[in-house]
Amino acid sequence: MKGTLAQVRTYERSVQLLMVNQFTINLGFYMLMPYLATHLAGPLGLAGWTVGLILGVRNFSQQGMFLIGGTLADRLGYKPMIVAGLVLRVAGFATLGLVDSVPALIAASAATGLAGALFNPASRAYLAADAGERRVEAFALFNVFYQAGILLGPLVGMVLTGVDFRVTCLVAAGIFAVLSLVQIRALPQRRGEDPAQRADGPREGVLTQWRGILRNRPFLLFSVAMIGSYVMNFQVYMALPLEVRRTGGEGRFGTAAVAVLFAVSGLSTILFQTRVTAWCKARMEPGRALAWGLFAMGAAFLPLLAATALPAPESVTGTRLLAAVPPALSALLLALGTMIAYPFEMDTIVRLSGDRLVATHYGLYNTVCGVGIALGNLLTGAALDAARAAGMSALPWLALFVLGLGCTAALYGLQRTGRLAPPPREASAREAVAA
Numbered sequence: 001m002k003g004t005l006a007q008v009r010t011y012e013r014s015v016q017l018l019m020v021n022q023f024t025i026n027l028g029f030y031m032l033m034p035y036l037a038t039h040l041a042g043p044l045g046l047a048g049w050t051v052g053l054i055l056g057v058r059n060f061s062q063q064g065m066f067l068i069g070g071t072l073a074d075r076l077g078y079k080p081m082i083v084a085g086l087v088l089r090v091a092g093f094a095t096l097g098l099v100d101s102v103p104a105l106i107a108a109s110a111a112t113g114l115a116g117a118l119f120n121p122a123s124r125a126y127l128a129a130d131a132g133e134r135r136v137e138a139f140a141l142f143n144v145f146y147q148a149g150i151l152l153g154p155l156v157g158m159v160l161t162g163v164d165f166r167v168t169c170l171v172a173a174g175i176f177a178v179l180s181l182v183q184i185r186a187l188p189q190r191r192g193e194d195p196a197q198r199a200d201g202p203r204e205g206v207l208t209q210w211r212g213i214l215r216n217r218p219f220l221l222f223s224v225a226m227i228g229s230y231v232m233n234f235q236v237y238m239a240l241p242l243e244v245r246r247t248g249g250e251g252r253f254g255t256a257a258v259a260v261l262f263a264v265s266g267l268s269t270i271l272f273q274t275r276v277t278a279w280c281k282a283r284m285e286p287g288r289a290l291a292w293g294l295f296a297m298g299a300a301f302l303p304l305l306a307a308t309a310l311p312a313p314e315s316v317t318g319t320r321l322l323a324a325v326p327p328a329l330s331a332l333l334l335a336l337g338t339m340i341a342y343p344f345e346m347d348t349i350v351r352l353s354g355d356r357l358v359a360t361h362y363g364l365y366n367t368v369c370g371v372g373i374a375l376g377n378l379l380t381g382a383a384l385d386a387a388r389a390a391g392m393s394a395l396p397w398l399a400l401f402v403l404g405l406g407c408t409a410a411l412y413g414l415q416r417t418g419r420l421a422p423p424p425r426e427a428s429a430r431e432a433v434a435a
Contacts, residue, residue, distance in 0.1 A: 004274055008141055014130045014188050015138055018123055019145045021082070021179065021187075025119070026149025028175040031157030032093060032168050039165040044100055054102075054109045061113030063370030069114075070121035070363020071206055078126040078190045078359065079183065085119030086180040088112075090173045097169025120366065125359035126190050128350045135350065136286075139343040140277035144270050151266035209357055213364060218419040219352040223365050225414060226290075227372030228407035229341060231380070232297040232400055233334055234373055236265050239380055239396060240327045243304065246388075248323030257324040261331045268335045276339040286344040286351075287415025291408050293341025298404010300333035305397040354423045 008016055040051045073081040092111035099105060131138035160168040204212070213219065240261055245254045280289045303326040313319045353361040380396060387395040414420050 004141065004144055004270075007137070007274060011134070011138060011141075012130050013186075014190070015127060017182075017187055018127050018130075019142055021123065021183065022142060023145040023149040024175060024179050025086075026146055027153045027156065028089075028093070028172040028179075030150050030153025031160065032096070032172045034154050035157055035161045035165060035168065036096065039161075040105070043165070046102070050102060054105050057106050058109040058113040059370075059374075061110040062116040063113075063367055063374075065114055065117035066121060066363040066366040066370065067210075067360065068363070069117040069119075070125070070359040070361070070366075071209070072118070073122035073125060073359035073363075074209075074357050075206075078122040078129075079187050081122035081359075082119045082126070082187065083180055083183050085115040085117075085122070086176050086183060088118065089115035090176045090180065093169050093176065094173040097166040097173070117363075121359040121362040124346060124362050128346065128358055129190060136281055136343045136347045137274070137277060139346040140273050140339075142346075143339070143342050144273045147266045147269040147273075151262070151270070154262075209360060213353075213357065213361060216352065216423075218414070218423075219349075219361065219365075220368075221410075221414060221419060222348060222352060223368040224372075225407060225410035226345060226365075227369055227376065228403045229294050229297055229337070229345075230369045230373050231376030232294075232300070232404060232407075233338055234377060235301075235380065235400065236261060236331055236334055238377060239384060239400075240304075240330060242384060244323055244327050248320055253320055254323075257320075257327070260324065260328055264328050264331045265335045268332055269339055273339050276336070277343050280340055280344070285415065286348055287411060287420040289344045290341050290348065290420075291411040291415065293337045293339075293344070294404055294407040294411055296337030296340060297334055298337075298401050298408060300330045300337065301397040301400040301404070303327075303329040303333075305394055305401060308394040308397065348420055351422045352420070 008019060037051055037055060040046045040054060041048065046054075069081060069085070088111050092108045092115060095104060095108035095111070099108065127138055127142060128135045157168050157172075160171055241258045244257045244261065248254045248257055280292075284292070307322060307326040310322065313322055349361055349365055350358055380400070383396040383399050387393050
């Protein structure tokens with residue numbers, strides 16, 4: 001960990017701040033969100049469909065507005081969108097803890113989602129711009145801070161929620177308020193286009209810019225090819241916990257085994273992300289690294305597939321081992337695949353954008369992947385139900401493994417045909433700098 005922190009100090013102050021920013025964002029978010037559904041259904045006594053509506057509004061407002069958030073970041077600057085998103089999340093989290101009417105809860109949930117749509121594309125585009133040629137390594141470090149926040153947030157939230165969920169909401173809002181002030185005072189202004197680009201002529205309209213991005217066929221193909229990686233990675237939060245509880249039961253053991261899944265995923269990333277990235281960058285082209293990352297994600301479901309061929313254990317110890325070990329191995333392999341792919345994925349988006357309208361490209365990319373996650377989880381849930389009804393427990397894991405193979409083949413094809421190479425605009429700019 002000391003080596004990771006030493007590497008962080010080699011970057012500009014703005015990059016360091018963005019990494020701490022992302023850790024704090026995830027800390028505040030994950031100390032509250034895992035316990036929101038229980039608060040809504042328990043103390044507030046809301047019906048299940050209402051709870052689902054409130055949570056769904058948050059997800060929809062974030063995924064549906066990523067493109068808008070990215071576009072605003074490119075037009076108005078990265079810092080204003082980061083600050084606006086943080087301030088909006090302060091209001092949303094405070095409201096979630098202070099109100100009990102359904103309309104107010106829906107509005108607060110929508111605000112927290114919109115906040116993410118504002119600061120996520122902006123922060124990633126800002127990081128890519130200020131990290132320069134070291135952006136692959138920067139995104140590797142960014143993922144370490146990202147996962148650290150996810151790992152620590154629920155633990156802090158569990159302690160605070162044990163006192164009162166409203167305390168959790170207000171503390172989370174306070175964290176975002178402090179973070180907002182830090183960004184206002186310490187984060188330099190940054191725009192997506194340099195002065196030379198802005199001097200070329202009048203800025204294009206928003207619709208013209210969007211049409212230009214939609215005509216960027218390599219970027220769109222890459223976005224679609226990467227959907228499967230998000231579907232597979234999300235199973236750490238969906239299919240794997242369901243499998244643990246199905247096999248090991250709903251008691252304390254099941255709860256502890258699910259906690260192990262999250263710990264394995266987060267700790268492995270914190271400990272090994274930078275080493276994995278350095279090893280891959282020294283030996284692979286970005287497209288090849290992406291393909292190997294997706295292959296590792298698909299292979300993550302082989303331990304679960306193999307477990308379905310084993311006879312049912314007769315002892316309690318055997319049952320618990322079967323419930324805990326294959327999902328933990330799957331979580332580890334999913335984390336490894338993400339460690340391999342994520343930094344090169346973020347870098348590829350910048351390269352395919354031609355280093356132009358980067359935040360807008362990130363916004364559209366997140367929207368495409370978000371829609372894919374929703375559809376993928378719907379199909380995965382249907383496969384889990386069908387498998388249980390038909391007694392074919394191997395079906396979901398086989399389907400996810402095949403999905404991984406398909407995504408790997410797609411990325412390999414994009415690499416072989418040169419579609420992951422920078423467009424002419426960026427390539428010519430790099431040659432000019434080299435000359």
